[in-house]
Amino acid sequence: MNGFSRENSTYIIGFDSLPGEGSETPIFGLATHSEIKDVNDWMWTGFCKTQYASNPEYGGLENFLKCHLLIVKMLDVACELGITCDVSDEGGYWEKRNIEKLVSNIRKHNILMAALTGKIKDDLAVIGNIPVLSPIFDYPNFEHLEAEGRQTPDL
Numbered sequence: 001m002n003g004f005s006r007e008n009s010t011y012i013i014g015f016d017s018l019p020g021e022g023s024e025t026p027i028f029g030l031a032t033h034s035e036i037k038d039v040n041d042w043m044w045t046g047f048c049k050t051q052y053a054s055n056p057e058y059g060g061l062e063n064f065l066k067c068h069l070l071i072v073k074m075l076d077v078a079c080e081l082g083i084t085c086d087v088s089d090e091g092g093y094w095e096k097r098n099i100e101k102l103v104s105n106i107r108k109h110n111i112l113m114a115a116l117t118g119k120i121k122d123d124l125a126v127i128g129n130i131p132v133l134s135p136i137f138d139y140p141n142f143e144h145l146e147a148e149g150r151q152t153p154d155l
Contacts, residue, residue: 009033014044017074019067022053022135026071028078050091051113052135054106064106068093114142115149 014029026048032041048071054064072094075085087094090109093102117134124130136142 010035017070019050019070020053020063021058022055022063023050023067023071024048024052026074028074030083051106051109052138054110055135055139057138057140061103061106065099065102068102110136110139111145111149111152114139114145115152118142118146119150 009031010033012029012031014027014031016025016027018025024047027046029044029046030042031044034041050064050068050071053059053067054061059066068091072089075087075094079085089095091102091105092098113134113136117132117136121132121137124132136145139145
């Protein structure tokens with residue numbers, strides 16, 4: 001989709017949604033840069049991160065699954081309507097439809113993010129107390145996740 005720009009589109013049809021607390025807002029839509037002649041002229045690109053819906057304060061794993069699966073269901077419906085969807089799902093669910101693997105992946109991602117951002121925060125504090133912000137810091141079990149990540153060499 002090189003050169004795609006919603007700002008210069010001739011027509012846009014879209015909506016956003018809020019799958020649940022902690023999830024980013026996905027924006028679904030179609031846009032065209034020409035007069036409406038061919039359905040193949042319509043396209044859209046977007047991004048939504050659901051990882052932080054897994055924060056225990058927002059309902060943990062249950063909330064994450066609700067958010068992630070809701071977005072997948074919306075994309076499934078788009079496909080059923082004949083819209084071609086090219087989806088990149090870091091959790092791997094879109095491709096395999098395996099809940100156990102999705103649960104394992106979100107746990108690994110949280111551990112990895114906690115270890116990585118914790119290390120960056122510690123390193124920058126030594127340099128000059130440079131602030132680091134990340135939603136993973138809001139997890140009540142952040143320090144536990146960070147410690148686990150620092151002890152897991154294969155992450």
